[in-house]
Amino acid sequence: MRRSVLLFLLLGFLAGCATQKPLYYWGNYSRSLYKYKKSPTEENLKTHKAVLLKIMEESSKMNLRVPPGVCCEYGYLLLKEGKKEEALHYFDLEEKAYPESKPFLDRLRAKWIGKKEN
Amino acid sequence: MDRKEGKLTMKIPKLFILFGILSLALSACAPKALKKCEVFPKMYAERPMSILVLPPINETTAADAKEYYATTVAEPLSLSGYYVFPIEVISEILKSEGAYDTEALVDVDPKKFREYFGADGVMYIRIKKWDTAYYVIGGNVTVGVHCLLKSTNSGDILWEYDGIIVYDTTARSSGGGLGGLIAAVIITAIQTATTDYVPIAKRVNYMVLQTIPAGKYNPRCDQDRDDPVVVRKTTK
Numbered sequence: 001m002r003r004s005v006l007l008f009l010l011l012g013f014l015a016g017c018a019t020q021k022p023l024y025y026w027g028n029y030s031r032s033l034y035k036y037k038k039s040p041t042e043e044n045l046k047t048h049k050a051v052l053l054k055i056m057e058e059s060s061k062m063n064l065r066v067p068p069g070v071c072c073e074y075g076y077l078l079l080k081e082g083k084k085e086e087a088l089h090y091f092d093l094e095e096k097a098y099p100e101s102k103p104f105l106d107r108l109r110a111k112w113i114g115k116k117e118n
Numbered sequence: 119m120d121r122k123e124g125k126l127t128m129k130i131p132k133l134f135i136l137f138g139i140l141s142l143a144l145s146a147c148a149p150k151a152l153k154k155c156e157v158f159p160k161m162y163a164e165r166p167m168s169i170l171v172l173p174p175i176n177e178t179t180a181a182d183a184k185e186y187y188a189t190t191v192a193e194p195l196s197l198s199g200y201y202v203f204p205i206e207v208i209s210e211i212l213k214s215e216g217a218y219d220t221e222a223l224v225d226v227d228p229k230k231f232r233e234y235f236g237a238d239g240v241m242y243i244r245i246k247k248w249d250t251a252y253y254v255i256g257g258n259v260t261v262g263v264h265c266l267l268k269s270t271n272s273g274d275i276l277w278e279y280d281g282i283i284v285y286d287t288t289a290r291s292s293g294g295g296l297g298g299l300i301a302a303v304i305i306t307a308i309q310t311a312t313t314d315y316v317p318i319a320k321r322v323n324y325m326v327l328q329t330i331p332a333g334k335y336n337p338r339c340d341q342d343r344d345d346p347v348v349v350r351k352t353t354k
Binding site for chain 1: 168185190196200202203207211234235335
C-alpha cells in the first residue's frame with residue numbers, strides 16, 4: 001500500500017518534468033507574421049501566406065491537427081483579396097477542426113461576406 | 119523488551135529511505151512549488167476551452183514590442199491545449215469596431231467577448247520590460263510580461279502569471295588578449311543591437327505558459343492538477 005503511494009508520487013513528479021512530443025506544427029509562423037507586420041509589402045504577405053499553407057500541408061503529413069486559427073487566418077487574407085468562395089472553404093476547415101470557433105466564424109461570414117455582397 | 123527494540127530498529131531505515139526518496143523527488147523540481155490545482159482552482163472548476171488573446175498592452179518605450187510579442191503568443195498557448203482565436207484576425211476586427219487600443223478594452227465586461235466571439239476566456243497581456251542594455255564587456259536583452267486570463271462566464275480571474283527573461287548577448291571571444299577583447303566588445307554591440315526578439319519572446323511565453331493548466335487538446339488535460347507551480351511575487 002505504502003509502496004504504491006510512493007511510486008505514484010514519484011511517477012507524478014517525473015511526469016511533471018518530462019518533455020512531450022509537440023501537439024502542433026507551427027513552422028515559421030511567428031517570424032513571417034512579424035516581418036509582414038513590420039513592413040506590409042506584397043512580398044512579405046506572399047511569404048506569410050506560403051507559411052500558413054505549409055503549416056496546413058505539414059500538419060496533414062504529420063497526421064496532426066492544424067494549429068488553431070491558421071485556417072481562419074488564411075481564409076481571412078483571401079477574403080481581403082476578394083476571394084470569397086475560397087475564404088469560406090478555409091473557414092469551414094477551421095470550424096471542422098475546432099467546433100468552438102463557430103460563433104466567431106459565423107460572425108466573420110455574416111459581417112464580411114454580407115458586406116461585400118451589398 | 120528485546121522484541122520491541124527490534125521493531126524500532128527495523129522502522130528507522132524504512133523511514134529514512136522514504137524521506138530520502140521524497141526529498142530527492144522534490145529537489146528535482148523547484149523548492150517553493152505548490153500544486154497547480156491549489157494555485158489556479160478556478161481554472162479547473164470552469165475548464166475554459168477557447169481563449170481570446172487581446173493585442174498586448176505595451177508598457178515599455180520600445181515601439182516594436184507589441185507587434186513582436188503578438189506574433190509569438192498563439193503557438194505556446196495552443197500547445198497548452200486551448201483553442202486560440204487567430205490574434206491577427208481578432209485585432210483587425212476589434213479595430214473595425216473602433217477599438218484601436220487594448221487599454222480601451224480592459225474595462226469592457228469580459229462577458230461581451232463571449233457574446234461577440236464565443237470565447238470562454240479573455241487573455242490580457244502587459245509587456246513590462248523590453249530593454250537592451252550594454253555594459254563595457256557585455257550586453258543583454260530583457261523581456262518581461264504579465265499575463266491575466268479572465269472568465270467570460272463569471273468575469274473572475276482564472277489564471278495569472280508573469281515572467282521575465284534576460285538574454286545574454288555578450289560575445290564570447292575565442293582569442294585572448296586585448297585584440298580579442300576589443301573584437302568581443304564590437305561583436306557584443308552588434309549582437310545586442312540586432313538581437314532577434316522573436317525567439318526571446320517565445321521563450322518568455324513558454325516559461326509563463328507552462329504554468330497554465332493543460333486544456334482540452336493537450337493529452338495531459340486534467341492530469342496536471344498535482345503538477346508543481348513556482349509562485350513568485352510580481353516582477354516590477
